[in-house]
């Protein structure tokens with residue numbers, strides 16, 4: 304397994320770091336967690352083909368985590384002419400938000416049927432799903448206020464904090480980072496934005 308930081312910065316690209324996106328290569332292929340506005344550029348600079356990516360898992364719907372979605376899509380539709388399925392997960396509202404973003408940027412393309420199957424699975428805290436051959440578990444991150452939700456994710460043995468505090472700030476919420484970590488977990492944190 305290999306984890307590559309396509310971007311580990313905040314919303315402001317502080318210190319020249321890209322918007323959040325993590326590329327993971329494992330036995331099942333490749334997936335990404337979050338796909339911020341600079342992610343496609345980072346992928347191309349590594350010589351990677353976006354169509355190799357079988358799944359995109361979004362921790363939350365802030366722009367620095369989803370801003371690269373319309374560019375991922377336009378690359379898939381027009382350059383790669385993708386035909387292979389793409390699995391997407393994210394918090395409630397992900398499907399509608401991603402389509403709105405795609406439509407706002409490339410309205411004509413967004414009106415047409417996609418040339419590849421797109422499966423969007425929305426996850427709430429506590430949900431567990433088998434997605435693209437991997438076990439995905441969602442935890443609530445302390446980052447957004449209802450009705451918006453931010454997630455931390457366990458994907459097989461990897462833990463992605465998303466944007467979250469280190470400890471629970473409310474008596475009713477257990478510290479998400481504690482619940483994320485178990486033996487053999489690689490925990491991937493980042494700054495807040």
Ligand SMILES: [Zn+2]
Pocket residue numbers: 363365446466495496
């Ligand atoms: Zn955020």
